[in-house]
Amino acid sequence: MKLSHIDKLESESIHIIREVASEFDNPVMLYSIGKDSSVMLHLAQKAFYPNKIPFKLMHIDTTWKFKEMINFRDETAKKYNLDFLIHINQEGVQNNINPISSGSKIHTDVMKTQSLIQALDKYKFDAAFGGARRDEEKSRAKERIFSFRDKKHRWDPKNQKPELWNLFNTNIDKSESVRVFPLSNWTEIDIWQYIYQERIPLVPLYFSKIRSVIRRNDMMIMVDDDRLKIKENEKIEQKKVRFRTLGCYPLTAAVDSDATTVEEIIIELLESKYSERQGRLIDNDQIGSMEKKKQEGYF
Amino acid sequence: MDIETFFQNQNNKKQLKILTCGSVDDGKSTLIGRLLFDSKNIYSDQLSQTKIESEKYGTQGKQIDLALLIDGLQAEREQGITIDVAYRYFETEKCKFIIADTPGHEEYTRNMVTGASNSDVGIILVDATKGILDQTKRHTFILSLLGIENIIVAVNKMDLINYDEKKFKDIISSFKNFSSEFNFNLQKFIPISALVGDNVFQKNSNITWYNEKSLIDELEDISLNEPLEEEIFSLPVQFVNRSSSDFRGYSGTITSGKIKVNDEVQVFSSKEKIKIIKILTPKGESDFAVKEQAVTLTLDKEVDISRGDLLCSVKNHNYFLSDQFASHMIWMNKEKMIPERNYIFKFINFQTVGKITDLVHKININSFEKIASKFLNLNEIGYAKVALNKNTIFNSYKNNKKLGSFVIIDQFNNQTVGAGVIEHELRRASNISWHQMSINKNLRHSIKGQKPCVLWFTGLSGSGKSTIANIIEQKLHKLGKHTYLLDGDNVRHGLNKDLGFTDVDRVENIRRISEVSKLMVDAGLITIVSFISPFKSERKMARELVESDEFIEIYVDTSIEECEKRDPKGLYKKARSGKLKNFTGIDSNYEIPSSPEIVLETKIKSAEELADEVILYLKQYYKI
Structure with a gap:
């Protein structure tokens, strides 16, 4: 029997997930509700089958996620009987930090990065899984699978520990931690193929439907609730759109699409000219912006 | 296209992990950019981003600089070099590729080793205008050491030498000259230009004399060794x-x-x-x-x-359960490797403390000569014997890469400081078995009416260690206790007279003293050790040799200024004038203990008072 490329990736990820469960005292899996998180969760369930996942899952809720994402999150937690935590940066909420008037940079920093750091400190997690892939973005291409964070959760790209073979250095001091990326070697097409083959459920936002959108900064933004104030020169259109990545709804651009099934998405993807992070406003703030965010503690 | 056919094709594609290496400016990043570009694995928004950056940092004038697609980190974009391993993904009709793009500079050899550890194929780039460089040899050697069986030598920048066949052939023969001893399964030479694209995907009419495959065809046709039918589970x-x-x-x-x-x-x-x-x-x-x-x-x-x-x-396995082996290793840390120092050795599913007992030789990776050395510096490769504290299951790297490899981790800062491939087991340890004595430690010390322990004094030269230790021994003697005082200066006249003051010798000095003090504790004695013992790791080693309640670390806390002022033996004066090298506190480091059992501050109290403090401690905890 020969293992296919996907089979190899699947086993590699399971190996990484089990390694964390064996070597760390208090790991957590960051669950962002997106397709990569769904794949990661699916792999974690396989890694420990027939038993439950032996660690907690956590969602950092910015309070600006699409409603459908939150519904999907709550259903998933219930369906699989997951040990689930939700963390919101209450300080940010009190200061009315939001993606519209505070801007994407401040919102992301306060409600995602700082919120994550708060939660990691609060629960004293020593390892946190993330669903990031190396093909997503250039600075991620250089990050280790086991990526060390100092006491202040900072990443130092120039001082990464060499990672050879599949020998992962899991030795850390008290209050230091690691971020672990089991999907490092998967590409976007691998993820979709796996979702198709394994019939992994996804948030419906990935599939095309007629949705209410406005155009802002050359992007189509979905009107998910009345917190998005429509400006005078903007008008709500009904368009057949879907999302290639999911985040805070005012920061996530919809794309024109007719793809209503995973098969159609894959075909669309093969013909597409744009990479997936392009739908996200936060990466383009400045050149090298993802690398800067990661150094500050962002996933 | 029908989606099932698509998946079938995807599932039939083989996965190939490749590594690009070679010297600085041989065009690695440009080649990878070319592979991604020609295989249409770059999205247009990534391309337009790269165009913006090309205008800012590019080296190709108005042309798009393909290397900028690859050099991910901001610092690299500014310096134009690749400082870390980057992983890239692309696919063709037949193959899914994972590329490790590794740095060319000598100071990043460790990153290249990291990339190589997970690769099936190595592409060695050679700049046609420069020919074989030291770094070419170094990388070829590392590929062979890490058991990479397939290599492709891509002679790049052929466009700059007018596609000169003779120069290409000269490069081949000088490559073969130095690499004849390496056992690669497959070794191919391809003339290319990554910048223009010649022979990367497309065969090019510029190179009429080259009739063999393009780089991508060659890669796609590589067959990896499938597991043999009779392979051991x-x-x-x-x-x-x-x-x-x-x-x-x-x-x-x-x-x-x-x-x-x-x-x-x-x-x-x-x-x-x-x-x-x-x-x-x-x-x-x-x-x-x-x-x-x-x-x-x-x-x-x-x-x-x-x-x-x-x-x-059950049958025919070739695994070892042992605590010693011989291995090749690369050192990956600025702080040099020191034999006899304790490190963590991490294997596939187990880690234990151990040490490098003997560096047999290091290897000059330009000439491949074996050189005698006491330690390994950053990026150096050596052949060494390793002894572990616990029996561990392993295999030779040749038989099983996963069970024959390990990394070395510093036990204090948790850095990954080295990596190694196991050559063979060493049987020395299992041949020397312990003689079980009829009279044991308990019997020995009970007759003396005391509980043995080690009082380990550490501190700068001239801090007052020996003076206080000496008073303590007198006081214990008066109390009718059996003691022995091991003093740094005295031991160096006898047992350790072959040792100097380099870091390596200091480690060996303390190792011997630790072993001697362990024997003395075994004999039932209260053992007083008075040595500078500047390094944390050696004090830890001494501590771990005896039972946890038998080791009392006493830090004699005297500032360097105070020690230098006292200078009872005139040593600081000599060290300052340069007549004495490797002097602790001056040109050799002293690592202050982080949690000693006792701290003695000499500035406040007299030696007599401090000695009483130690006696009081022993009365409290050891009931003497």
């Missing part, structure tokens, strides 16, 4: 899966061979034989599983198996 146990329910399974990734339900295998450490009942693969329950699959097995009986164990074939 092995599975290092990674995780024991059990819960409140009665399920108990053993999880791990199969590192060689295959397994079927009802097969008989053995638990390697206990040699106990067991039968496989169930195999849970990622695809569900299955009758069999093969190499590289992450599985969970259930067994026919309850046996003692934990992480670190190995399940393997």
Whole structure:
């Protein structure tokens, strides 16, 4: 029997997930509700089958996620009987930090990065899984699978520990931690193929439907609730759109699409000219912006 | 296109992990950019981003600089060099590629080793205008050391030498000259221009004299060694899966061979034989599983198996359970490797403390000469013997890469400081067995009416260690206690007179003293050790040699200014004038103990008072 490329990736990820469960005292899996998180969760369930996942899952809720994402999150937690935590940066909420008037940079920093750091400190997690892939973005291409964070959760790209073979250095001091990326070697097409083959459920936002959108900064933004104030020169259109990545709804651009099934998405993807992070406003703030965010503690 | 056909094609594609290496400016990043560009694996928004950056940092004038697609980190974009391993993904009709792009500079050899450890094929780039450089040799050597069987030598920048066939042939022959001793399975030479694209994807009419395959065709046609039919089954146990329910399974990734339900295998450490009942693969329950699959097995009986164990074939296996081996290793840290110092050795499913007992030689990786050396510096490669504190299961790297490799971790700052490949087991330790004595430590010290221990004094030269130690011994003697005082200066006249003051010698000095003090404790004596002992790791080693309640670390806290002022032996004066090298506190480091049992501050109290403090401590905790 020969293992296919996907089979190899699947086993590699399971190996990484089990390694964390064996070597760390208090790991957590960051669950962002997106397709990569769904794949990661699916792999974690396989890694420990027939038993439950032996660690907690956590969602950092910015309070600006699409409603459908939150519904999907709550259903998933219930369906699989997951040990689930939700963390919101209450300080940010009190200061009315939001993606519209505070801007994407401040919102992301306060409600995602700082919120994550708060939660990691609060629960004293020593390892946190993330669903990031190396093909997503250039600075991620250089990050280790086991990526060390100092006491202040900072990443130092120039001082990464060499990672050879599949020998992962899991030795850390008290209050230091690691971020672990089991999907490092998967590409976007691998993820979709796996979702198709394994019939992994996804948030419906990935599939095309007629949705209410406005155009802002050359992007189509979905009107998910009345917190998005429509400006005078903007008008709500009904368009057949879907999302290639999911985040805070005012920061996530919809794309024109007719793809209503995973098969159609894959075909669309093969013909597409744009990479997936392009739908996200936060990466383009400045050149090298993802690398800067990661150094500050962002996933 | 029909989606099922698409997936079938995807599933038939082989996965190939490739590594690009070669000297600085040989065009590695440009080649990878070219591979991504020509295989149409770049999206247009990434391309337009790169165009913006090309205008800012590019080296190709108005042309798009393909290298900028690859050099991910901001610093690299500014400096134009690749400082870390970057992984890139692209695919063709036949193949899914994972490329490790590794740095060319000599100071980043460790990153290149990192990339090579996970690669199937090495592409060695040679700049046609420069020919074979030291770095070419170094990288070729590392590929061979890490057991990479397929290499492609891509002679790049052919456009700059007018596609000159003779120059290409000269490069081939000088490459073959130095690499004749390396055993590569496949070794190909291709003239290319990554900048223009010649012979990368497309064969080019510029090079009429070259009739063989393009780089991508050559890569696609490489066949990786599939596991042999008779290959031995092995599975290092990674995780024991059990819960409140009665399920108990053993999880791990199969590192060689295959397994079927009802097969008989053995638990390697206990040699106990067991039968496989169930195999849970990622695809569900299955009758069999093969190499590289992450599985969970259930067994026919309850046996003692934990992480670190190995399940393997009953017959014909070639694994070792031992605490010593010989290996090649690369040092990856600025702080040099010191023999006899304790480090953490991490294997696939187990880690333990151990040390490099003997650096047999280091290797000049430009001439491949073996050179005698006492230690390894950053990026140096050597051949060494390793002794571990615990028996560990391993294999030679040649037989099983997963079970024959290890990394070395600093026990204080947790940095990965080195990596190695095991050549063979050493049997020395198992041949010397301990003689069981009829009279043991307990009997020895009970007759003396005391509990033996080590009072380990550490501090700068001239801090007052020997003075205080001497008073303590007198006081203990008066109390009728059996003692022995080991003093740094005195021991250096005898047992350690062959040792100097380099870091390596200091480590050996303390190792011998630690062993001697262990013998003295075994003899039932209160052992007083008075040595500068500047390094944390050696003090830790001394501590670990005896029982945890037998070691009392006493830090004599006197500032360097105060010591220098006292300077009872005139040593500081000599050191300051440069007549004395490697003097602690001046040109050699002193690491202050982080949690000693006792701290003696000499500035506040007299030696007599401080000695009383220690006696009081012993009365309290040792009931003397």
